[in-house]
Amino acid sequence: MLYVIFGTDAPDSAPKRAANRPAHLERVKALHDQGRIAMVGPFPKVDAPSMEAGACGSLIVAEFGSLEEARAWIDADPFSKAGVYATVEVRPFIKLSL
Numbered sequence: 840m841l842y843v844i845f846g847t848d849a850p851d852s853a854p855k856r857a858a859n860r861p862a863h864l865e866r867v868k869a870l871h872d873q874g875r876i877a878m879v880g881p882f883p884k885v886d887a888p889s890m891e892a893g894a895c896g897s898l899i900v901a902e903f904g905s906l907e908e909a910r911a912w913i914d915a916d917p918f919s920k921a922g923v924y925a926t927v928e929v930r931p932f933i934k935l936s937l
Contacts, residue, residue, distance in 0.1 A: 841877055841932040842909035844899040846918065849925035853893050859917040866916055867899065875902040877934065896924075906931060 848856065870876050879901070881894040897918070903909040910929045913919055919927060 840902065840905075841900055841934060842903050842906065843928075843930050843932045844901070844909060844913050845896070845928040845930075846898075846913070846924040847896045847926045848894060849922055852923045852925075855921045855923045856894060856918065859921045859923060862917040866912075870901050877901060900932060 867876065867879055871879075877900040879899045880897070881890065882896040882898065883890050884892040884895045899913075901909070903912065906929065913927055913929060918924055
């Protein structure tokens, strides 16, 4: 099943985000290589197509075996462990075919 992971950055988390980004992307790429990523990316701080102003959060939509597995995955993520996120929501998601 698909699960949405919605992380909102903590204030002043940019240095932590930068330091942990390679390890975070490595874990996301592993899910991608397994064919489990439906969508992934950061939320820019400003309404612009670039990340020049930095990020204020992240969205991951990926396949997991259960809600508990999705929560465990994000809890073990470098961004979570380093305190990049102030809050993280994990919810089941059903993709509609229109």
